[in-house]
Amino acid sequence: MGKPVRLALLGCGTVGSEVVRLLHEQAADLAARVGAPIEIAGVAVRRPNRARGDLPVDPALFTTDALGLVKRDDVDVVVEVVGGIEPARTWLVEALRSGKSAVTANKALLAEDGGTLHDAAAEGGADLFYEASVAGAIPLLRPLRDSLHGDSITRVTGIVNGTTNFILSAMDATGAGLTEALEEATALGYAEADPTADVEGFDAAAKAAILASLAFHTRVGADDVHREGITEVSAADMASAKAMGCTIKLLCIAERGPGADGAESVSVRVHPAMIPRSHPLASVGDAFNAVFVEAVAAGQLMFYGRGAGGAPTASAVLGDIVAVARNRLAGVHTASESAYADLPIRPMGEAVTRYHISLDVADRAGVLAAVAGVFARHDVSIATVRQSGRDADASLVIVTHRAPDAALAATVEELRGLDVVRSIASVLRVEGGQ
Incomplete structure (x- = not known):
């Protein structure tokens, strides 16, 4: 056994407490895997005297001085599970620049200013690992970074927010509206008291x-991610999706390919979309996450599991701790970033997708021709039309072929001005089919 690897743990909430428990319960196995014991040098919290039940940690290790803990000479690895931008960024930059490895689950910081962290890691010759920042316990980021490093990934499509997936799955199964499904998610602990980050897509966008x-x-x-939440998804939308043999999921979609000018670029978006029930992501229910990866040589791969919760997230954190501890004992570090491609970000208007548009229209001759004319003017091809009448009005459901999102958006905008269109009941993108 080598010299103990000492950790500074920043945060001891749901995830931090589980990290402490797992470090204690699996101490012998972890030491064998690393080649040295892993010890907690200190735990930074806001309230050190707060009762924490039977948490297996010496109360004397708690401190409110997180930055002081990070700067201590006897600390080898800094583990940050507090979240937010500041002061977490200051703590991690200080650790990395001083040559201390860092493990974080902070998706918001990585999405907001990951470049600063990567630069600090390169400057200090330190490891920066963050498997727990996306999809909880699912081993996803390291396969993308390492296992598929010799391949060319073309598309990543995923369900990466458990709260919204639970809500949409409940709506699909029971026919409930979003409000009722959100209330159930809150009662079961899947949704926060303020669910804005989840239902408005901020959480999924950071992960994307x-x-x-x-x-x-x-x-x-x-800021490069086009973001839409699920707040406009209705029970009627879900019923319409069922009629098409589809369901609705909040998807993160990242694609690499030629833009409008033919140059290689990247498109990243988060929005609700209809997907066929035959698609692998359609069967992902409850609060589970799944990510579908498409690569040139490997083909199609899917990663599935629990995407949130204290224990699953702590599992990913411990995996990173073992990796950085091994590197530290070996006197090496792993490059945490590969950004050599430096591709431009494609605007949402150039993303190619399909639309499902539900219209309330006047039930009279010529309506379909007028509506179809709008699609034709914007060079958007119609795939299917479904019409049903009721008294003086009718419902018209149109699904398009693939077209640039800007053309589809312009089509919808012109439809709003047609005198035969009473209202546009819903607009949803359609993914995963032809």
Whole structure:
């Protein structure tokens, strides 16, 4: 056994507490895997005197001085599970620049300013690992970074937010509206008291940025991700999806390919979409996550599992701790970033997709021709039309072929101005089919 590897743990909430428990319960196995014991040098918290039950950690190790703990000479690895941008960024930059390895689950910081962390890691010759930042316990980021490093990834499609997946799965199974499904998710502990980050897509967008950065060797930030949440998805939308043999999921989609000018570029988006029930992601229910990766040589790969929760996230954190501890004992570090491609980000208007558009229209002759004319003017081809009448009005459901998102958006905007269109009931993208 080598000299103990000493950790500074920043945060001891749901995830941090599980990290402490696992370090204690698996101490012997972890030491055998690393080649040295792993010890906690200190735990930074806001309230050191707070009761923490039977948490197996010496109360004397708690401190409110996180930066002081990070700077201590006897600390080898800094583990950050606090979240947020500041002061987490300051702590991690200090650790990395001083040559201390860092493990973080902080998706918001990585998406907002991951470049600063990577630069600090390169400057200090330290490891920066963050498997727990996306999809909880699912081993996803390291395969993208290492296992597929010799391949060319073309597309990543995923369900990376468990809260919204639970809500949409409940709506699909029971016919409930979004409000009722959200109330159930909150009661079961899947949704926060303020669910904005989940239902408005902020959480998924941060994860999409991290996935795209790794997959396409390009720095992608949260601001580069087109984001739409699920708040406009209705029970009627879900019923319409069922009628088409589809379901609705909040998807993160990252693609690499030629843009409008023919040059290689990257497109990253998060939005609800209809997908065929035959698609592998359609059967992902409850609060589970799944990511579908398409690569030139490897073909299609799918990663599936629990994407959130204290224990699953702590499992990913411990995996990173073992990796950086081994590197530290060996006197090496792993390059945490490959951004050599530096591809431009393609605007959402150039993303090629399909639309499902539900219209309430006047039930009279010539309506379909007028509506079809709008699609033709914007060079958007119609795949299917479904019409049903009721008194003086009718419902018209149109599914398009693939077209640039800008053309589809312009089509919808012109439809709003047609006198035969009473209202546009819903607009959803359709993915995963031809």
